[in-house]
Amino acid sequence: MAITAVILAGGRSSRMGRNKALLPIGGIPVIEKLVKELSQVTETVLIAGGPKETYSYLEAEMISDTFPGAGPLAGLHAGLKAAATTWSVVVACDMPFAGREAVRWLAERTLQAEKEGKEAVIPVVEGREQPLLAAYRRSVLPGLERTLKEGQLKLTRWTEGLKADYPDGAAMARAAGIPAERIPFNMNRPEDYRQALAWAESPPGEEV
Numbered sequence: 001m002a003i004t005a006v007i008l009a010g011g012r013s014s015r016m017g018r019n020k021a022l023l024p025i026g027g028i029p030v031i032e033k034l035v036k037e038l039s040q041v042t043e044t045v046l047i048a049g050g051p052k053e054t055y056s057y058l059e060a061e062m063i064s065d066t067f068p069g070a071g072p073l074a075g076l077h078a079g080l081k082a083a084a085t086t087w088s089v090v091v092a093c094d095m096p097f098a099g100r101e102a103v104r105w106l107a108e109r110t111l112q113a114e115k116e117g118k119e120a121v122i123p124v125v126e127g128r129e130q131p132l133l134a135a136y137r138r139s140v141l142p143g144l145e146r147t148l149k150e151g152q153l154k155l156t157r158w159t160e161g162l163k164a165d166y167p168d169g170a171a172m173a174r175a176a177g178i179p180a181e182r183i184p185f186n187m188n189r190p191e192d193y194r195q196a197l198a199w200a201e202s203p204p205g206e207e208v
């Protein structure tokens, strides 16, 4: 599909205590798993932020933030700026189950969003908006750049100002064939990593 995947991989991983993107899931670093999955359903995979030399073996293009240290919004900005497609899907590097079906589902939603003049598709999974597993139109860039220049770094404050579609993520979960809560699950702390490992080993639908 003519869409770019942007994997956000900057940040400090301070709560985890080590680079989250390199945590093994199913025997490979989570970022490698994401690159493999997302490259099956997108035109290009970009990695925004993180140590370039460490990720050079991956089949993805690496992008540096224009606003270093400014958090996920800076990664989103760098990714959208480098993307050659009108729409990009953004995925945080610490979401081990945000796989190809979820991204394909989001990419399909952008077709309708485009017709309706929307500039973002932000799924709502179990009542929570997921701006780090979402699709954005390149046209958000000038506003995003202004926001970053003003030093406003809060993601949800920025997304509030977008013309966004907020589809129910239950359908995304059905498409992916895994429980909804797992899809945007992200690993911030060591206990989250343990939970992800347990889920990775359990068959879909089986609660751990």
Ligand SMILES: Nc1nc2c(ncn2[C@@H]2O[C@H](COP(=O)(O)OP(=O)(O)OP(=O)(O)O)[C@@H](O)[C@H]2O)c(=O)[nH]1
Pocket (backbone or CB within 6 Å): 008, 009, 010, 011, 012, 013, 014, 015, 016, 048, 049, 050, 065, 068, 069, 070, 071, 072, 074, 075, 076, 091, 092, 093, 094, 132, 188
């Ligand atoms: N490119 C880029 N990505 C970032 C930046 N900050 C965070 N991210 C990514 O955004 C996602 C969410 O980040 P967080 O988990 O909130 O922050 P973190 O700094 O990685 O982790 P903590 O230090 O524990 O807060 C992750 O995929 C990060 O890799 C940044 O400054 N630049």
